[in-house]
Amino acid sequence: MKKLLLLLPAFILFSSSWTMAQSSQEPPSGMSEIQAYSIFYENYKNESYEQALQFGRWILKGMPETIEGYPKFDLKRNLRRLINVYSNLGENAQDPSLAEAYTDTALTIFDKVYEKYGDDLDVYDWALRQGRFYESHADYIDDAATKAAAEYKKAFDLKPEEFTKMGDGYYVQSMLRNLISQDKKEEALAIIEEAEPYAPEKLKEYFSSARNELFDTPKERIAFLKGELEDDPENEELLTQLQDIYEQQDMVSELQAINKKLYEINPNYENSLALAESAQSDANYSEAIEYFKEALDKAEKSDQKAAIALNISSAYLNSEQLPQAREYARIAADHDSDWGKPYINIADAYAQAVSNCTSNRKLEVEDRVVYWVVLDYLNRAKSIDSSVSSEANNKINSYAAVTPTTEQQFFKNWEEGQQLNVDGSLNSCYGWINETTTVRR
Known part of the structure; x- marks a missing residue:
């Protein structure tokens, strides 16, 4: 009373x-x-x-x-x-x-x-004020949280962007918590969908956890999103949410299809990159290269460009297009000079060149010289980036065993510290490498 x-x-x-x-x-x-x-x-x-x-x-x-x-x-x-x-x-x-x-x-x-x-x-101002009052006096008001949520909903409907940003997203969270506690899934999801474009980063993280609370299984969430897409089949936000679930659930074919749809709607950086990664995971390297190059052109940050260029290098390496693999590894290094992985890719390209050149014949001393260049790049990689040391050392141990022996160096009249050209003078198939290396014992 x-x-x-x-x-x-x-x-x-x-x-x-x-x-x-x-x-x-x-x-x-x-x-x-x-x-x-x-x-x-x-x-x-x-x-x-x-x-x-x-x-x-x-x-x-x-x-x-x-x-x-x-x-x-x-x-x-x-x-x-x-x-x-x-x-x-x-x-x-x-x-x-x-x-x-x-x-x-x-x-x-x-x-x-x-x-x-x-x-x-001013209904917005007074609804917000009364919602706060309900929350701060909850001990003396029956069902205060629900009453506060109702007032906040009035304010949100009037000015969704302003309300969402207010209090770093606190008031939207308060409103959603009450709806979730009452199992009002559709109403809560509608608010999340409307508020998400304006939400600060922390609030977006809350939205993600809130969606998980609203659905017992990923299957339920997929069914909900598909239902929403029936009314708005080109809604990028809904499609992106569905894309995230497919990726988390490792639903490869569904992920590829939705990546394609998003790209058709908006071929921006993110969608080009997603399509490239799908093609790469499916070992479709030519398609991956095509979309990675699109993403590279659209990328704005150096770290993005470095990562994409290395992906292109790896795709070329898997396709045994070795000069192109080296080209894009160098582009990656240009965008991130402190990253060791591009130099490992170059080393891998040169090692693959030896395998290709000797596929139908015995390994000669001239072929073994190329492995010195491989070691040069592996040592360079670990010297600038300690995070790749383990990978580089494992490869160094493998390739050091097949470099020219002391005896082979003697018969070639090579002296320690002597510079050697690694190009067509060793063998025509090494002409594209065009590097120098040093004789070592």
């Missing part, structure tokens, strides 16, 4: 007897309206809320539109101040029944504001 302070004449609030007797529409103790208002406002500004209430309660009883001698008086603004007065007194009251009474009185002021001003009210 509501405990309205204005309706309880015997309710003892303060020590002064003249304050207790106050229950009329007139200012207390025979004061003029402007005198009482001035004292109310000064105490309100100073956060002396008990004293402010002594001199301001009459405003709620009388609801004066004007005060003689003070043309700036605004009833709506002062009703809002009275809400703040009752709110603060309720929050600091030691007696729970008194706190409940203050809370109920503040709620009646909200009702009076809506009743009096109706369409002339």
Whole structure:
């Protein structure tokens, strides 16, 4: 039952007897309206809320539109101040029944504001204010979370972008938590869909976890998204959500199909890259190269360009197009000079060149020279990037065993430290390499 302070004449609030007797529409103790208002406002500004209430309660009883001698008086603004007065007194009251009474009185002021001003009210501002009030006084309001969520929904519907960004996404989260607790899946998902374009990063992370709460299985979420897409088949946001699930569930054919659809709708950097990665995972290297090159042209950051160029290099390497593999490994290194992987790719390309050149014949000393270049690049990789040391060392151990032996060097009259050209002079199939290396023992 509501405990309205204005309706309880015997309710003892303060020590002064003249304050207790106050229950009329007139200012207390025979004061003029402007005198009482001035004292109310000064105490309100100073956060002396008990004293402010002594001199301001009459405003709620009388609801004066004007005060003689003070043309700036605004009833709506002062009703809002009275809400703040009752709110603060309720929050600091030691007696729970008194706190409940203050809370109920503040709620009646909200009702009076809506009743009096109706369409002339800034509904967004007042809905947000009342939602906050419900949350901060939840101990004294039945089903406060649901009532707060309803007010927040009013504000969200009016200004979705502004509301979503407010409080770093707190109010949207509060609203969604209540809907999720009531198992209102469709309503919660509709809010997430509308709010997501405006959401700060932390709120987007919450949306992801909220979706998981709303569906018991990925299958349920897939079914929901497919249903939504029936009404809007080219909705990129829904398609991207479905793409994420297919990737998480390793649904390869479905992922490839949706990557293709997203690319057809919008061939941007992300969609070009997704299509390239799908083709690469399916060992379709020519298609992967095509879309990786598109993504490379659309990439804006150096780290993105480095990663894509290395993917192109690897695709060429898998296709045994070795000069092209080296070309794009060098492009990757140009975009990230502290990354060792491009140099490992170059080493792999040269090692593959030896395998290709000797596929139908015995390994000669000239072929073994190429492995010195391979070792040069592997050592360079680990010297600039410790994260690739293990991979580089494993390969060094393998290739060091097939470099020219001391005996072979003797018969070639090679001296330690001598520079050798690795090009067509060794064998025509090495003409494209065109590197130099050093004789070593």
